[in-house]
Amino acid sequence: MDQNELFKNYLEGKLSQEDKIILEKLLAENPSHKAEWEKFKKKQLPTKRGRFKSWAISFLIALGIVALGISLIYSLATPPGPKLFSAYYEPFDLSTLKISEEHKEFEKGMDAFRKENYEEALQIFEKLEEKSTEAEVMFSIGLCQLALDRPEKAIPILDRIPEESQLFKSSAWYMALGYLKLNKLQEAKTHLSIASEDNSEISDQAKVILAKIK
Template identity: 30%
Template sequence: MDKDKLIDNFLKGTLSDSERTLFDELIANDATFKEEVKLRQNLQKVAAFEDDAATRAMLVDFEAEHHQKQKRVPVKLWLVAASLALIISITYFTTQKSTADAQVLFTENFEPYRNVVHPIVRSTEQQDLRTEAFNHYEKGEYKEALVLFEKLFKEEKTPHYLFYKANALLRLNRPEEAIVALKAHLKTKDTLTQKSNWYLAMAYLKLNDLENAKKNLKIVIAQNKYNVKKAKILLTKLD
């Protein structure tokens, strides 16, 4: 029996006794074989992970459809009119309160994204610009960090600086500028791009622009990758 088939039978759990003996022998003595087994075991896990993710996405779609159907329940027109009147009056009387609530929700939910792009190693001799920037960022010195992120972005054009710049701006209470940076970041593609919509939602929340905040939260939920649960909870609070 060839090694290829042997490994596949092992993964399927269908090794016969004699195959088992051969398999164990190869694992003990043949490093290339052992490596191949490891690779296919990992492949098995990865394929499962991806397949589950695809199924999960499908279920999320079903869930969304279900919600839409629920919304389509016919209601009498006068009821709609009455609710509209009620909503308008509530909005009118509670605008002040909602401004305050949005700020509370912002404080509850916003936390600058941690530094994942430039690990800072203690006792490092070399204090280059990147280290300095993220050092400030991690210490919460956002003003200093901001200047350096801008400089670094000009020099290196790496999109993740836009993302961290936006985080610093949000901390510094400058949501308008954060929005500009996040929108620019969304046009690029790096490992952080999927997180940008969450922070856009945060920025709009800070500006009390609830419509746009909700829009971005819905994108976060649809993407189903980052902060989905938080986004769902926040969305229900805003609705």
């Protein structure tokens, strides 16, 4: 066994106990052998670091591939309707609405909705509905239910908005989004068609979604 092989076996713990004792005694008593041992160790350290670095890079690459795979599986498992809902849903700006009665109460509800306190806003609007039959109140209740991830409750309320109301096409848009959330694409198409009839931002978005789900 040459010197380098002896040092390597010692470093890797492959020497017998007897050989180990002999080598350690030799290194302790002989300066030239100790110097050779120190040189050998310095040559080996970069190799170990390189191996660790290579292992770490391989591990990170593997981790990235696993994460990408999980993301892809999740994406493929998610139905198209909920994906489109997530991409296009934005809360309506209730500050654009005005009602003729109980104006202060309606403002309280708008403020709660703006702060994303949807449950509080819903309670205010439902209480207000007992006194007012205006479309703006019904519309606001439907929006709260949709924001609270309850499209099955939002849709029938929004469906009560009369065709002559200025909110009719907006209600059709949010009904379509509700149906997308439920992955009911055919029903979503019906209301997207209504929402796409005028020249507005909602109309443009409705046309884009219709093209995607044809």
